[in-house]
Amino acid sequence: MASSQENLFDDIYQVVRLIPVGRVTSYGAIAQYLGTKAGARMVGWAMNACHSMPDVPAHRVVNRNGVLSGKHHFGGNVMQERLEAEGVKVENDKIIDFNKHFWNPSTELL
Template identity: 65%
Template sequence: MSEQRDYFEEVYEVVRLIPRGRVTNYGTIARYLSLRSGARMVGWAMNGCHNRPDIPAHRVVNSVGVLSGKNFFGGPTIMQQLLEDEGVQIKDDRVIDFKKLFWDPSVELAI
């Protein structure tokens, strides 16, 4: 019998590593974890964890820096406020300097 992967927990482990003031996207996490369902699987994981303070879900945005998951935080401005509290500037629901603040686990966690 093979051991079944817990994809959501693997996603959460990566999200916990995103530094304060940095962001990443769904697809990058999926590629890092070699998830077959890709960004969609990461999105489902993120949708289910917004009430878990140990997972900084607000640091995961879409591929161009838009706060696409903002409606899952219990209010339309909570995700933005959490990011701004960490020094991330947002304008029109988009991370300013997205490329500069982007965190890639395959680069940052390389041995």
Template identity: 85%
Template sequence: MASSVDNLFDGIYQVVKLIPEGRVSSYGAIAQYLGTKSGARLVGWAMNACHNMPDVPAHRVVNRNGMLTGKHHFGGNVMQERLEAEGVKVENDKIINFEAHFWNPSTELL
């Protein structure tokens, strides 16, 4: 029997899989879209738990300021390298022109 956390994580992964290449979303925006009570922190835990799931583009989830706060879970500069391969420029662990790359599921998934 799946736990409620497993079900929440699955819902988070389904949203993250919808983030288009070259775009990013935030932990809080995903949590708000899903209406999760634990909010952004739960989304962060889900991203930390999915590194063996190549179909979940966890590198596209950043904090509300565009900072690569989850980068240490990827090792080295993998998160930045994946974003830059998609055309997202990163400087000092922060996405340049964050607003232009931001994907908000609450407005994009109507």
């Protein structure tokens, strides 16, 4: 029997898989969409746990200010390189034109 945390992680991964190429979202936006009381921190833990899952584009999840706060979990500049390969410009570990690239699951997934 799976724990509730495992089920929540699966729900988080399902949302992350829906983030379109060239778009990003925040830990908090995912938590809000899922209505999880654990909040953004739980989404962060899920992102940290999925680096061996190639079908979960964790590089598209950033903090509420567009900062690549999880970049150290990717090693080197992998997170930035993946975003830039999708057309998202990053400078000093922060997404340029964050609002233009922001994908809000609460409004996009109706």
